Structure formats: structure tokens, C-alpha cells
Amino acid sequence: MCGIAGFTGNNESKIGKILSNLAHRGPDTKGIFCDDFVSLGQTRLSIIDLSNSANQPMFYSAQNGACSKKINPKLIEKANIGIVFNGEIYNFKEIKTKLSEIGYTFTTNSDTELVLAAYNEFGKDAVNYFNGMWAFCIYDKKKSELFLSRDRFGQKPLYYYADNETFVFGSEMKVFFDYGIEKQINTDSLNYYLMFGITPKNQSILNKIKKIEPGENLIYDLNKKQIKNKHNYYKINFDNKNIDIKTAKENVYNLLEKSVKRRLLADVPIGAFLSGGIDSSAIVYFMRKYVKDLKTFSISFDYQEFNEADKAKIISDKFNTEHYQINFSANDVRELIDIMPYYFDEPLGDSSLIPTYLVSKVAAEHVKVVLSGTGSDEIFAGYQRYYEYKILSQINKLPSQIKNIIAKSYSIISNDNDRVSKLKILLQSPQNQLYLKLFSNAFRVENEYKIDIEKLNYLTKYFIYKDKLHNVLNFEQNIYLPDDLLVKEDRATMANSIEGRMPFLDYELVNYVNSLNSSLKLKGKTGKYLLKQTLKGILPDEILFREKKGFGVPLKYYYKKELKKYTEDIIFGFSAFDYYNKTIVEKLWKSHQEGISDYSHVFWNLIMFNKWYETHIK
DSSP: OEEEEEEESOOHHHHHHHHHTTGGGOOSEEEEEEOSSEEEEEEEOOOSOOSGGGOSSEEEETTTEEEETTTOHHHHHHOSEEEEEEEEETTHHHHHHHHHHTTOOOOSSOHHHHHHHHHHHHGGGGGGGOOEEEEEEEEETTTTEEEEEEOTTOOSOOEEEEOSSOEEEESSTHHHHHHTOOOOBOHHHHHHHHHHSSOOSSBOSBTTOEEOOTTEEEEEETTTTEEEEEEESOOOOOOOBOOOHHHHHHHHHHHHHHHHHHTTOOSSOEEEEOOSSHHHHHHHHHHHTTOSSOEEEEEEESSGGGOOHHHHHHHHHHHTOEEEEEEEOHHHHHHHHHHHHHHSSSOOOOTTHHHHHHHHHHHTTTOSEEEOOTTHHHHHTOOHHHHHHHHHHHHTTSOHHHHHHHHHHHHHHOOOHHHHHHHHHHHTSOGGGHHHHHHSSOOSSTTSSOOOGGGGGGGGGGOOSSSHHHHHHHHIIIIIIIIIIHHHHHHHHHHTTOEEEOGGGOHHHHHHHHTBOGGGTOBTTBTTHHHHHHHBTTBOHHHHTSOOOOSOOOHHHHTTTTTHHHHHHHHHSOOSSOOSOHHHHHHHHHHHHTTSOOOHHHHHHHHHHHHHHHHHTO
């Protein structure tokens, strides 16, 4: 796991400066290569093959195997290809064996060398053989090209900038800040952020900096100084195969166990996040089969409803793990609000970045790799909003008079103005915008933000299936998963210099579950039906069938008490960039203070953007 960066041209001092701001992603070693065409750099978090021979940038020739600049600079002249690589290829030993059988030579035990050898043999199609997570740039001297690739689901980040003369890439946007790219807010991305708390999958919050998408390759021509090709090598697909529940359970069990076992490959200590929910508990169950002294980590906050220590302890006791549990308070959250924008180079409106960062901080004191349950909800259909969408999409087809009666009836039985006002807006929305508004953090009150939702209608391209659940899962796997959850996990773990691995995102498991009939995933109101049935008798019922809880922070209380003045000043004292109506936000703030509605997500979006702006732009 590492930080990578590079640009066209020879400038060793500049690439060195850039790498200094990626040191948290790779504190173990730093490597630089420069020639007349490119400057490449990597900061390394050593996980597999801890020797110096596995350092990067790494170069490779089929005759001589791998070499790094520090190990054998003379061999670099003979090597045709070099790499800076962030990630892990979990099946690299299997591919390595096949390549060895046809004459390839290897001089390290690293997966980095395997990536180079596979590229030498298969070209850009090499990525189709990889099972893992990655973001890399291969420098192909012979072709005078840079080949950049990002893993199927976007577990590892990869940004780039291109103009008529220059190409720059890197793991984080700090690369571009240090390089000197102009910082100009992308207003379309800002509107997207206000809706969803994230930025678009191929754009960033700044105009000139873009993202390589999940499952995408990019080729840059060093002679012509232009992007030669961009293409997706992987696409998320759904089917409705009628497989019986018994067979489906057996296959899911075997695929998940295989995925966990793959992700135990490491030459350093390994542990697991444990919240006490189904997903992390399942990971711990499978890990316990193969890890002798398993360490697990969880946190809690200073409000009982955000304390899941008892649930985590049930799993820890059942599977005999060495468990670490630490309680955090509003003061810890305040400190993080100040420092997180440095690590999250784009604003992220997901407050669970706080517990993710804190549990990573706890884990980093004991291990260097952690497994988590991230991705399960988006694969197995775990969120309540999936059921809500099915119901709303049916109601939305009714005549307007009946919809008005339903909205009025709901307002009588509910004392939550937030949900009532949003329901009214949803029932007035076109069908093609329904899930976008339901999923969004906005659209709770009229004119809450100045958002032109028509510009976001292109997102309806993910709603191509007859099956409503598969449409929303398609949206979630393409949008919410890579641009929220995986951003959060990558930045939070890397800020603490540990590697996060996600067994639920093994592409063989995802492909299989996506091929199944949706009735196996959402049965009535029961989400994750297939996964729960698979784990029945393995996990305690009080874990399997408990009400779903998010990885939350007691912000709704902090805004009223411990952090009221602090967050109020951030929201209403910000004047550096005019993008929201403070009069409307004042009404929401007042409503929140009076306990009428919970607008925590709205305030968090604003706080994160304002602090990000002050950290990186002002």
C-alpha cells in the first residue's frame, strides 16, 4: 500500500516535494526515478516482501527480473518497463507460477514485480487477470507511453491532470496542489456534492483535476503529449438467475471464505475492524479459521445509542479475539474536524469518516493490515432505502390527489418534519429523479440549495434494468460505493499508515451475487436476506437479526450541546465562497436546535466543505 505520483518531464526536486506530502500513505521508504521523459515517485507502506528489492519505482526485463534504482541502476537501462504501484494483487502467486512456467524470471517475492511481468506478457489486458485492489502507472519505454489503471471497484484512488504540454497523476489531490495546478472550484461538482456528499466519479471538486474511474485504463502518449486512449475493462452487470437458496448459500459461503483467505496474504501483522454488525462479524468468523492470534478493533462514543461495545464483545468472545475497544468524545471529534480536510483532499459529506479514522488510529498501534465489512450493503442490499424506494416508486405512479392524501396522512402520524417535507417533495418528483432525491442529502425543503437536478439526469443511465432493486444496486455500486465508502476507507486508513482490505469486494463474489434474482437479497422488508441465511447458525441471532445501525457519530447531540458554538461558527461565519443560502440554513439550524428535525447531514456537508476550503484553497 503506497502513495504514487508522477508527471512528464525531469524534475527530481519537485517529485521529492510532492512525495513528502504523501508520506502518511507510505512511511517506510521513498523512491524516485527521473529521465528526460518522466518523473516518477512512490512512498511505500511495506506489506508483502519487506526487503529493499521490492522498493519502487521498480523496473523489469523478462531476462533479468526486477530491479529498483537503488538496487541495480545499470539494469534499468536494459529494462523496458517500470512502475509505481499502490495496492495488492491477492492472486499474484498463482499468476507468477504460470508466467514462470513459460520462462519468466523473478527476483523478488512482491506482487509489484508480477504486475510488470504480466504487463510484459499480456499488455493492457493484464488487469483482467488480477484479483485485488490497485492504482498504478507503468512507464513503457519502448512504446513511449504511460499506462494507468484503477481496480474494478475503485478501492484505490487515482487522479490526473492533462493539458497540451503536461500530464500529472497521483494518489491524492495534494500532488496537484504541490505541482502548482490552478485551484478553481468545479461548480457542477459542488452541486453534486451538496446533493450526495461526494464528487462525481470522473471529476473532482476542482475544474482541471479528474479521476480515472473504477475499472478504467488510461494510456498517455509521451511523444504526442496527449491522452491516447481511455476505456473501461470492467463493467458491473446484473442478472436474475433463478438459483435455489440452498445452492446460493453454499456458493456465497465458499466465495466469501475464499475472498477472506486471499486477503490474509501479508508479511506484517493483520487484524479486523469489528463493529458488532453482520458484515464485520462475518469477516472475523472466516479470519478466525486461519489467523491464530486475531486482533479486533472497535470504538464507541459518549452517547449510549452510539455505543456498540456490547455487540462487538459478543463476537469477540465467541471467536476468541484479542479485542481493543476505545471510547471517544466530542473533543476528539472537534480535533478531527480540524485535521481531516488535510487527508481528505476533497470534501466528503459522510460523517462516518470520523469513526473510520478513529478505529484506524486504534488499529495502527497493533497491526499494519485490517479487514473490514465494507461493500456488503451495496452487494447484498442492506439499506432500508432500498425497500423505501420500491414502495415510493409504486406510490409515485398514483394520481396526484391520492399522493396528496398519503402525504397529509403521513404528516399527521409523524413528528419528524424533515421526513415529512422530503416525502412531499419525493411524491412531486418525476420517476427518473426519485431515487436520486431519496438518496441525496438535499431536497428536504424547497430551495434548500441552488441545485439544477436536470444536469444530473445522466445518472439515470444506471437504471436500465426491469428489476427496481438491481437498478438501485447498480447505482450504489457505481456511485456511492467508490465515491463515498471507498474514499472514506482509503483516506482514513492511509492517514494512519495502515492498509484496509475489503473481502466483500472480491470481484468473483460480487459477480456471483449480482447474477442472482433480487428476491434473494431483499425479501419483504428484510435486507441482506441471502447473507443472513448463509450465516444463520454461525453468528448469534442477536447479531444477525438486529436492526441495522450505521457507523455513526452523535452529531445531532453535539450540534446542540458540546460542539454547538464551534460548528455554528464554521457554518455561519464562513464567507470565503458563496454557495449556500444562510437564511434557509438558519431555519434548519433553529429547527434542529428545537428538536423538531434532524438536519445533521446538511450541516456536516457545509462544515466539511468550509473546512476543506480553508485548508486547501483560501
